[in-house]
Amino acid sequence: MTTLELTTPALLVDARALQHNLATMAAALPGARLRPHVKAHKCVALARLQAAQGHRGFTCATIREMEGLAAAGLGDDLLLANEVLDATRLGRLDARVTVAVDSPETIAAAARGGVREVLIDVNVGLPRCGCAPADAGRLADLARRSGLGVRGVMGYEGHVVGLDDRALRVAKTAESMELLRAAHREVGGELVSAGGTGTYDVNTWATEIQAGSYALMDTAYARLGLPFRQALSVLATVISVSAGYAVADCGLKALGMDHGNPAIAGTKVWFCSDEHVTFGTGDEAAIAVEGEAPDAPKDGSALRAGDRIRVWPAHVDPTMAYHERALVVSGPQVVETWPIDLRGW
Ligand SMILES: Cc1ncc(COP(=O)(O)O)c(C=O)c1O
Structure with a gap:
């Protein structure tokens, strides 16, 4: 299965970034x-x-x-x-x-x-x-x-x-x-x-x-310049496109928001609501779209409903707790499914 076949929003764990983080921490501590x-x-x-x-x-x-x-x-x-x-x-x-x-x-x-x-x-x-x-x-x-x-x-x-x-x-x-x-x-x-x-x-x-966040990381910790990579993203589908902005199906019920808005590479997130993230598609936007070459982001104006994008959470812990499962990915390939089985109290 590839990320183009998943129901969105879907929690993705990048296998290589995770492995890098685990090995880096184990070497240090x-x-x-x-x-x-x-x-x-x-x-x-x-x-x-x-x-x-x-x-x-x-x-x-x-x-x-x-x-x-x-x-x-x-x-x-x-x-x-x-x-x-x-x-x-x-x-x-x-x-x-x-x-x-x-x-x-x-x-x-x-x-x-x-x-x-x-x-x-x-x-x-x-x-x-x-x-x-x-x-x-x-x-x-x-x-x-x-x-x-x-x-x-x-x-x-x-x-x-x-x-x-x-x-x-x-x-x-x-x-x-x-x-x-x-x-x-x-x-x-x-x-x-x-x-x-x-x-x-x-x-x-x-x-x-x-330490716990080091394994998957988030945008809040990414600012600190630590040697850990962001392994956690939420895959979302663009569901509506308007002049200057677009909306994807991943909102504050799929993202821990207490550390602020999530990030979308190549553009600015405007705001999240329950099931939506609204982001800019103006002149400067160059957005990586799932299934296209990662080094060839789309101009904002070329973005279409149905395109898939990765949304990077600001806080890993509550983001994980919102999801029933995580899909481990290697590039676009889904290699494993992990239940988030320690949720609840
Ligand atoms: C008791 C305790 N120890 C350690 C941590 C460290 O977690 P992190 O890796 O997110 O900095 C936390 C996070 O809130 C915590 O509550």
């Missing part, structure tokens, strides 16, 4: 130095490729992701890097399970649910989960008294990972990791878990990096 975050793709097939690169531990954001990886035999070392108040489903998993805790309530829930190991989640500057650094030692003592093993600390510098300016990323990561290391001195344990795609080579303090 081999084995347990990377704990890939599966929330970025929610796909067991892709997690298997990451495991094949040597990363046997995974980071998850939901209980469903933990369950899916355990059922797939990828449960050597699963971290739920998120707080839960009912850990019963985690306690039942046939896997090594570690869960983030940041309060007496989440510690009690872990113990009650039959979880054996925790990380103390520390707020390192992102106003989301995580205890105050000064409380980490006290919480670790409470966890141990509750019968839990404390493997160390985690602290996600999510307010830093997307900063364009590398020098600023370095300085802000250092500040955040100073807080995490101070907490770690009070907590003990072998793990200091932190980081994301934007700080994978900047965060030299963490023992493991939780």
Whole structure:
């Protein structure tokens, strides 16, 4: 099958770009130095490729992701890097399970649910989960008294990972990791878990990096000049053409939009609505059309209803979660279909 035969919108994963990204990251952060975050793709097939690169531990954001990886035999070392108040489903998993805790309530829930190991989640500057650094030692003592093993600390510098300016990323990561290391001195344990795609080579303090977006990438991370290629696009069909603009059948129900509009190479996206993306076809537009030579883009005025184009999402994680399956492509050939099987909660 080729991309000309697919029902659109269709989520495409470029096999070569993905392979490049996986290999590049595995060379930079081999084995347990990377704990890939599966929330970025929610796909067991892709997690298997990451495991094949040597990363046997995974980071998850939901209980469903933990369950899916355990059922797939990828449960050597699963971290739920998120707080839960009912850990019963985690306690039942046939896997090594570690869960983030940041309060007496989440510690009690872990113990009650039959979880054996925790990380103390520390707020390192992102106003989301995580205890105050000064409380980490006290919480670790409470966890141990509750019968839990404390493997160390985690602290996600999510307010830093997307900063364009590398020098600023370095300085802000250092500040955040100073807080995490101070907490770690009070907590003990072998793990200091932190980081994301934007700080994978900047965060030299963490023992493991939780990057996820690197595998598929998006336009927001592409701005940072990282050595990872955009592997994820949404194939769309042009459904209407007017003077100066055209519309394709891929809107905000097929694209994560919280990082802004998607991109279409060779033109400017005007806006998205539920099932539409509207983009310019004026004088400057030169748009790559599926099935035509990639180095011979069409003038905007030559675009016709029925032409197919690739739309590049601004945020990989929610884009993946909107789709039931991804089609792995090599050029125009569809080589595999992957269910996005870790969706839901
Ligand atoms: C807890 C946690 N760790 C790590 C990440 C890193 O992800 P990314 O690779 O997208 O930077 C995220 C993303 O939001 C996260 O929530």
